[in-house]
Amino acid sequence: MRFAVASAVLLFSWANHAGADLYRWVDPETGSVKFSSYPPPWFGDAAREPRAPKVEHIPAGTPAPAIEGLLPDVQDPSKPLPEAGGKPQAPASSSMEERRKALLKQISTQSAELAAAKPEEGARIYADLAERVREYNSAELFLIKVDAGGEAARRAEWNDLVAGIEGRRRRMLEQLSAIRLPAQGSPPDGVRIAWLDLGRQVASLGWVENAMKLLDPGGAPVRDGEQAALTQKIAQQWKPLLDVILRPPTQ
Numbered sequence: 001m002r003f004a005v006a007s008a009v010l011l012f013s014w015a016n017h018a019g020a021d022l023y024r025w026v027d028p029e030t031g032s033v034k035f036s037s038y039p040p041p042w043f044g045d046a047a048r049e050p051r052a053p054k055v056e057h058i059p060a061g062t063p064a065p066a067i068e069g070l071l072p073d074v075q076d077p078s079k080p081l082p083e084a085g086g087k088p089q090a091p092a093s094s095s096m097e098e099r100r101k102a103l104l105k106q107i108s109t110q111s112a113e114l115a116a117a118k119p120e121e122g123a124r125i126y127a128d129l130a131e132r133v134r135e136y137n138s139a140e141l142f143l144i145k146v147d148a149g150g151e152a153a154r155r156a157e158w159n160d161l162v163a164g165i166e167g168r169r170r171r172m173l174e175q176l177s178a179i180r181l182p183a184q185g186s187p188p189d190g191v192r193i194a195w196l197d198l199g200r201q202v203a204s205l206g207w208v209e210n211a212m213k214l215l216d217p218g219g220a221p222v223r224d225g226e227q228a229a230l231t232q233k234i235a236q237q238w239k240p241l242l243d244v245i246l247r248p249p250t251q
Contacts, residue, residue, distance in 0.1 A: 040055060103135055103136040107133060117207060165208070165215065169205070
């Protein structure tokens with residue numbers, strides 16, 4: 001019983017690490033934006049915070065809002081966009097559409113990278129992905145105002161992207177569900193290696209799930225339930241094997 005609990009905790013920690021909170025701040029020396037899954041040393045320190053860069057805390061799975069500064073007033077739909085002769089400027093619209101398409105490709109690429117990321121790479125790739133989604137949302141806000149007629153086509157492209165990533169997540173879920181356990185009597189070291197490799201795969205699935213929370217937050221409850229069921233199934237299947245290799249030697 002003790003190990004069953006430990007197994008479940010370990011698997012949930014692998015999966016949930018992928019859904020960790022993020023912390024964002026601007027490096028005052030370089031001006032570059034920094035992301036981390038751990039708070040910087042001054043975060044929450046009343047004495048140090050006033051003299052340190054302001055830190056934005058981004059809870060895990062937070063839908064990506066539009067970022068400020070991409071274009072004047074794009075982050076605030078209530079404000080008017082630049083106009084010429086009563087109509088939006090065509091060059092700005094064309095440039096933003098090119099940017100939107102480039103961001104769409106980047107989001108697709110980074111989502112694929114998350115599925116194959118090593119544990120130490122996941123936080124960085126996810127942070128980059130979250131930033132690209134924010135930029136995409138800002139671009140779309142602008143285009144809705146200057147090219148409302150193209151909104152349906154853009155939405156279709158976005159839905160195709162999300163469907164592709166969801167398809168990858170489902171394949172990962174099915175592959176993990178179908179993984180065979182090491183044969184009875186396998187060497188303890190072999191069982192441990194297989195168990196740790198399985199944990200890394202579960203963590204990769206968690207990163208893809210976290211990406212889907214950015215892209216399709218409405219479907220998160222169903223996906224969370226599927227991942228929790230998988231984790232419980234794995235813990236129950238592996239318990240007999242791991243009980244054997246962790247059993248204290250008889251006196």
